[in-house]
Amino acid sequence: xxxxxxxxxxxxxxxxxxxxxxxxxxxxxxxxxxxxxxxxxxxxxxxxxxxxxxxxxxxxxxxxxx
Numbered sequence: 001x002x003x004x005x006x007x008x009x010x011x012x013x014x015x016x017x018x019x020x021x022x023x024x025x026x027x028x029x030x031x032x033x034x035x036x037x038x039x040x041x042x043x044x045x046x047x048x049x050x051x052x053x054x055x056x057x058x059x060x061x062x063x064x065x066x
Contacts, residue, residue, distance in 0.1 A: 027051055
């Protein structure tokens with residue numbers, strides 16, 4: 001996504017089913033960082049666990065929301 005503005009990237013990511021720009025390990029790292037920066041915000045854990053599910057990492061979903 002090199003050369004795109006943050007607004008363009010956000011619009012691309014909002015289309016979750018796009019195979020080229022779907023959830024990735026990079027997205028997972030960002031969601032994980034959000035849980036560390038904002039540990040009292042439930043939505044950060046929700047997003048992180050949804051990303052884990054999309055990536056097929058079912059084993060770690062429960063530990064992500066604990």
